[in-house]
Amino acid sequence: MKALLIRGGRVVDPASGLDAKRDVLLREGKVAAVENPGQIRAADAEVCDAKGLVVAPGLVDIHVHLREPGQGYKETIATGTAAAAAGGFTSVCAMPNTVPVNDAPETTRWMQAFERKASAHVFPIAAATRGSMGEALTDYAALKEAGAVAVTDDGKPILDDAMMLEALRSAAVLDLPVIQHAEDTRLTGGCSMNAGALAFRLGLRGMSVEAESNLVERDLELLKQVKNGHLHVAHLSTRKALDAVRAARRAGLHVTCEVTPHHFALTEERVGLYDTNAKMNPPLRAESDRAAMVEGLLDGTVDAVATDHAPHAAHEKEQEFDRAPNGITGLETALGLAISILHIRHKVPLAGVLALLSSRPAQAMGLKRGTLAPGAAGDVVAFDPADKWVFRAAESRSKSKNTPFDGWELQGRVRLTVSEGRVVFRR
Amino acid sequence: MVEIRRPSRKARKFSAPSLFQLPIHPGSAISAGDFSVAQVRQILLAADALEREDPLRRARRLAKRRVALLFYEASTRTRTSFELAAKALGADTTLVSSLSSSIEKGESLRDTGITLKALGAECIILRSPYSGAPYLLAQATGLPVLNAGDGMAEHPSQALLDLRTILQLRGIRAAAVNERCLRGITLTICGDILHSRVARSNALLLTKLGAKVIFCGPEKLLPENATEIGPGISIERDFEVALRRSQMVMMLRIQAERLAGLKIDLDDYRSRYQANAERIAACAPKAPVLHPGPIIRGMEITSEVADGPRSAIAAQVANGVPIRMALLARALKGGRR
Numbered sequence A: 001m002k003a004l005l006i007r008g009g010r011v012v013d014p015a016s017g018l019d020a021k022r023d024v025l026l027r028e029g030k031v032a033a034v035e036n037p038g039q040i041r042a043a044d045a046e047v048c049d050a051k052g053l054v055v056a057p058g059l060v061d062i063h064v065h066l067r068e069p070g071q072g073y074k075e076t077i078a079t080g081t082a083a084a085a086a087g088g089f090t091s092v093c094a095m096p097n098t099v100p101v102n103d104a105p106e107t108t109r110w111m112q113a114f115e116r117k118a119s120a121h122v123f124p125i126a127a128a129t130r131g132s133m134g135e136a137l138t139d140y141a142a143l144k145e146a147g148a149v150a151v152t153d154d155g156k157p158i159l160d161d162a163m164m165l166e167a168l169r170s171a172a173v174l175d176l177p178v179i180q181h182a183e184d185t186r187l188t189g190g191c192s193m194n195a196g197a198l199a200f201r202l203g204l205r206g207m208s209v210e211a212e213s214n215l216v217e218r219d220l221e222l223l224k225q226v227k228n229g230h231l232h233v234a235h236l237s238t239r240k241a242l243d244a245v246r247a248a249r250r251a252g253l254h255v256t257c258e259v260t261p262h263h264f265a266l267t268e269e270r271v272g273l274y275d276t277n278a279k280m281n282p283p284l285r286a287e288s289d290r291a292a293m294v295e296g297l298l299d300g301t302v303d304a305v306a307t308d309h310a311p312h313a314a315h316e317k318e319q320e321f322d323r324a325p326n327g328i329t330g331l332e333t334a335l336g337l338a339i340s341i342l343h344i345r346h347k348v349p350l351a352g353v354l355a356l357l358s359s360r361p362a363q364a365m366g367l368k369r370g371t372l373a374p375g376a377a378g379d380v381v382a383f384d385p386a387d388k389w390v391f392r393a394a395e396s397r398s399k400s401k402n403t404p405f406d407g408w409e410l411q412g413r414v415r416l417t418v419s420e421g422r423v424v425f426r427r
Numbered sequence B: 001m002v003e004i005r006r007p008s009r010k011a012r013k014f015s016a017p018s019l020f021q022l023p024i025h026p027g028s029a030i031s032a033g034d035f036s037v038a039q040v041r042q043i044l045l046a047a048d049a050l051e052r053e054d055p056l057r058r059a060r061r062l063a064k065r066r067v068a069l070l071f072y073e074a075s076t077r078t079r080t081s082f083e084l085a086a087k088a089l090g091a092d093t094t095l096v097s098s099l100s101s102s103i104e105k106g107e108s109l110r111d112t113g114i115t116l117k118a119l120g121a122e123c124i125i126l127r128s129p130y131s132g133a134p135y136l137l138a139q140a141t142g143l144p145v146l147n148a149g150d151g152m153a154e155h156p157s158q159a160l161l162d163l164r165t166i167l168q169l170r171g172i173r174a175a176a177v178n179e180r181c182l183r184g185i186t187l188t189i190c191g192d193i194l195h196s197r198v199a200r201s202n203a204l205l206l207t208k209l210g211a212k213v214i215f216c217g218p219e220k221l222l223p224e225n226a227t228e229i230g231p232g233i234s235i236e237r238d239f240e241v242a243l244r245r246s247q248m249v250m251m252l253r254i255q256a257e258r259l260a261g262l263k264i265d266l267d268d269y270r271s272r273y274q275a276n277a278e279r280i281a282a283c284a285p286k287a288p289v290l291h292p293g294p295i296i297r298g299m300e301i302t303s304e305v306a307d308g309p310r311s312a313i314a315a316q317v318a319n320g321v322p323i324r325m326a327l328l329a330r331a332l333k334g335g336r337r
């Protein structure tokens, strides 16, 4: 593989506190050097001009649904990671709700095989219980050995107290986080949007804030009983649950959490006239909850912006609201939304935004990614932070186009993505 | 107040306009909240005119126009009334029902709509158990869609015929319909508000014309935020208090098929919310009693009241055909403009 010299950019590496003009040399899939402009001599390297661009660690998305094995009509590992690369992501954590469920080492290995033609590094997250049925734990040691970085039954919660406690205990021994999809499904039967006046007006059943916060609070109680336990709350969406996480963190518990771009960018109003591209789980919430997500991102309570990229075929989404599946795509809009909303509107320093998209999620999942320190994986994104562009769903690399952001003007556009020293996207 | 945000084509440059961004035919009638007061007046005037018209002349208005009735839920009154209305205007109707074999197993609403259009349907009347389904059908076909009830959401033709009944009871002519014509009238809608599309459509429509609506029912069937769907709507949990403040009352049945595990103590419900002769005589002796049907006698209403002198139920049913003729004529532009 040819060495790559990325020259003249503004290097922002939150993990090392660097924000300055630097040249970056990638060699043999790793960061070989980060030096003052003009200092690096590498005659054999391909040179990439990054003038006017921000050069940052490749982004890390700890919550994506790549749909393989089993649902290649929605997405494949190849198309999903191509979308990731176009969005600046070089690491993605793949959720286990595939067909079959990723609850066995063979599946975990299959997802990481060279034949999948991934454009970003795939870190599988394995099922916490067999078939994600909530009845018996999977073999965490074997799954970790096969490459799993965490366990979850995402899409479903681990509802049973004893089962959740057992999961936390077993995972703690192996230093794996347990990721909870916090939804008390005993309270959300038949629900398809946020509970409230709008749901009443539309004649849709609403998921209450408590359906999320009750389970987060329950999990935090269980976490107290587990030595070295690590709970990660997926796609947090309510102020109440966020407050619980904040308090637990202060009390010294090892709890981390993520927020999706759509939960800080949109409210339930986006449902409009039953637009299923605004249907996801957890649902879009009220403005006060959206504002709380921004607060949590600003004050550090939230560890990561994670997309919950959930591709679905058009024929699945073009149904009555109650019948359509949950989820939207997100890999290609995450950086633009984070810059437009967190950096431009809410004045979060660029390094802070990038930390939420790289170093901090990597740390939450224990991935050795998300930094440009010499010796680190050669994962780089170069983007134009000033470029205002219009996202067009039709041009998405994802196999599915189920996004509520089609036609949105976003600021910050990816120009180059390098995964382990290999250029995987260039615009 | 909650407002539904409509897709705006101006602000966004969609590259792959999803189904949900496509336009809805203006002849559609999907939400009672969509009608302007002027439109309501026009529909009522058209209903009057069509009702009076010589049947032979009337039958030429939509002669040979094709109207499809697509029913995913059982319905007697609404379906028959739409069918009679279409036939009275001379239209050809075809019924596609989930109870017959006409709807292919597993075929999507979108595909069924496209098939009906290809077969020549010019207007589709839809009854669906899913809230919002008429929008999807309208966007998928580009045809005018008349909502014959969608899930828990709306039943606009029912609200219009209820309005016509109320106007008749008060001696208000269609031509006099305006923003203030129902001022001074309070209607209590009592029962299973949560699951009722009739309650939503009536509340949205009647308050446009100056009426006040009181929703009445137990917490489980009537959430506090129900008042936020429009101005002029309030909640009173005590049925007798609500009745004393009302000039009219509309009873709703408990929708057992939509309770989704909700447990209701029926004896307790009856004792608090039933419209029986004693209660009506004591609290609202002059109030007409409406009911959109189907009636569960002995549950939300007794036979004495349902069949009594103040019952407006027969008038409601009778108003179904003229209102639906007007909606069909409007959808197919074959009626009086």
Ligand SMILES: [Zn+2]
Residues within 6 Å of the ligand: A154, A155, A156, A181, A234, A235, A281, A282
């Ligand atoms: Zn989830």
